[in-house]
Amino acid sequence: MGETRWIPEMLFDDLGFRMSYRVERVLYEMQTEHQHLILFEHKFFGKILMLDGATQVTTKDEFVYHEMMTHVPILAHGAAAEVLIVGGGDCGIAEEVLKHRSVKRLTQVEIDASVVEFSKEHFPEFTGPVLGNKRFDLVIEDGMNYVAKTNRRFDVIIVDSTDPQGPGKILFTQQFYAACKRCMKRGAVLVTQNGVPLLQPGELTEGIRKLRKLFADASCYVAAIPTYIGGHMTMGWASDNARLRETRLAALAERYRKAGSFPTRYWTPQVHRAAFALPRFIADLVAHRDGR
Numbered sequence: 001m002g003e004t005r006w007i008p009e010m011l012f013d014d015l016g017f018r019m020s021y022r023v024e025r026v027l028y029e030m031q032t033e034h035q036h037l038i039l040f041e042h043k044f045f046g047k048i049l050m051l052d053g054a055t056q057v058t059t060k061d062e063f064v065y066h067e068m069m070t071h072v073p074i075l076a077h078g079a080a081a082e083v084l085i086v087g088g089g090d091c092g093i094a095e096e097v098l099k100h101r102s103v104k105r106l107t108q109v110e111i112d113a114s115v116v117e118f119s120k121e122h123f124p125e126f127t128g129p130v131l132g133n134k135r136f137d138l139v140i141e142d143g144m145n146y147v148a149k150t151n152r153r154f155d156v157i158i159v160d161s162t163d164p165q166g167p168g169k170i171l172f173t174q175q176f177y178a179a180c181k182r183c184m185k186r187g188a189v190l191v192t193q194n195g196v197p198l199l200q201p202g203e204l205t206e207g208i209r210k211l212r213k214l215f216a217d218a219s220c221y222v223a224a225i226p227t228y229i230g231g232h233m234t235m236g237w238a239s240d241n242a243r244l245r246e247t248r249l250a251a252l253a254e255r256y257r258k259a260g261s262f263p264t265r266y267w268t269p270q271v272h273r274a275a276f277a278l279p280r281f282i283a284d285l286v287a288h289r290d291g292r
């Protein structure tokens with residue numbers, strides 16, 4: 001019987017803090033052109049994908065992040081037809097987006113073809129309903145280049161990126177947000193993965209400060225994702241239509257009904273509304289520090 005292997009989450013090493021997973025079986029491990037990728041089986045969380053030592057997705061709790069990154073912007077918008085995902089390699093977000101009948105075209109721009117390739121084999125529950133769907137386009141490219149050049153315009157942009165390290169770093173820059181704004185239609189919404197504020201306060205404060213320079217309304221909403229360790233996870237929110245963040249409960253419920261009331265395990269109209277009610281320490285982090 002070989003030695004038990006434990007794999008650490010190394011995102012918070014600088015804080016002197018690690019969470020570790022005991023490995024049942026390594027299913028796949030490689031150094032891709034862009035990052036170190038490992039997929040392994042865990043007794044409780046099921047399959048776990050890590051990129052460069054950071055947890056990306058687990059079969060046990062993926063529904064929280066995937067539903068909140070998707071249904072919140074799309075149902076707040078109310079008539080999203082053109083959607084862009086930047087990153088999103090495992091296709092977990094794409095699978096949720098395609099549940100919306102209003103979405104006529106979904107484009108995913110992922111830098112690392114290996115992540116999509118391997119997800120075909122190991123995350124068929126995500127890739128199955130997506131790859132081959134005629135509403136879906138996959139572009140293998142750096143998201144920064146794509147939003148800087150495309151002549152397409154989008155109702156919703158979802159940035160499902162890795163953390164601000166390696167290939168993901170550029171996706172947290174002013175330049176990237178400005179390029180996203182360039183390819184957004186009037187009244188469009190941009191959402192971003194924005195880290196865990198207790199452990200990554202700067203990532204949130206900096207992100208909102210940059211978005212505020214470009215959009216009339218910029219803030220965040222929260223969800224609890226067990227394997228994004230550290231408490232609340234924040235999702236950045238930006239739009240020139242400040243009313244979208246205040247969409248009333250009845251309107252959300254009606255839009256969800258019209259969207260076919262597809263099954264959800266986390267998102268509800270009430271959870272959607274509540275997600276924008278920020279605990280004070282997070283509200284302070286996104287408060288107008290520049291006196292605006």
Ligand code: SAM
Pocket residue numbers: 055056057065086087088089090109110111112115141142143144160161162163166167168169170171193
């Ligand atoms: N939900 C996860 C999280 O919050 O950490 C992210 C999941 S998804 C796997 C992240 C994807 O972003 C990866 O597939 C990675 O290859 C992709 N990515 C990183 N940098 C990118 C860039 N500059 N352009 C496009 N995709 C990028």
